[in-house]
């Protein structure tokens with residue numbers, strides 16, 4: 001194993017910081033249940049069949065990350081409940097992007113069907129990721145990132161072990177359409193590879209250098225993303241011939257997920273130095289923070305004003 005890859009420093013990147021917290025299958029299932037009103041250890045256990053040690057470990061990590069706060073139960077005593085704190089509630093943006101994508105791209109789905117209900121206007125709608133300055137839609141083609149005040153290097157963050165996450169994938173079919181989709185969202189590396197592709201890092205060796213991902217792990221994850229139809233292989237003839245991995249239409253539709261992860265990571269996993277990357281909207285020429293707007297009424301959508309109505313929610 002290349003020593004650089006094992007111990008090197010890596011570019012600060014809010015998406016990867018966010019993924020180090022939520023890029024885990026069980027964590028996604030625990031959070032999903034929490035948004036549906038689950039607060040107690042025993043309820044998660046009963047609902048998800050999650051092994052005790054795994055559940056304790058994930059809850060502890062999520063409390064440490066400020067996503068849950070522990071609250072004594074009304075009955076008193078030593079029993080505690082876990083409530084979503086502000087950082088946890090803010091995850092509705094990347095989580096909605098996950099469920100939107102799963103509903104749009106599951107087998108037999110029609111990508112243009114509407115999976116949300118906007119209680120303010122009373123219509124079923126899509127969530128349109130939009131610029132906070134000009135309110136126009138953001139796409140991978142009308143946005144670009146530049147180094148921000150917090151750019152620099154940091155120690156590589158350790159990913160959750162995939163082996164432990166495997167058991168969570170089996171629940172994927174029920175919640176995200178397939179075990180493969182669950183494996184993608186429940187894995188820090190897969191999402192980090194997709195995020196890099198949006199930044200134009202598409203060659204195998206460039207991905208290894210950018211993410212400091214072990215080459216063996218990278219080839220396994222690329223194989224899975226090709227099989228899912230999120231990436232496609234392109235042979236490029238330049239001064240030399242090389243292979244590049246490009247996002248397909250299905251892959252490009254992960255843009256809201258990656259953009260919302262970056263926003264969450266900037267806000268909740270940052271330090272005093274500021275955002276490692278700042279994002280610009282070509283349409284209006286301003287820096288932007290993404291937010292959702294309703295595709296029907298055009299209004300800005302808040303967490304409490306939206307219900308997910310898809311098969312996978």
Ligand SMILES: [Zn+2]
Nearest residue numbers: 131134281284
């Ligand atoms: Zn704009």
Ligand SMILES: [Zn+2]
Nearest residue numbers: 118121294297
């Ligand atoms: Zn609306």
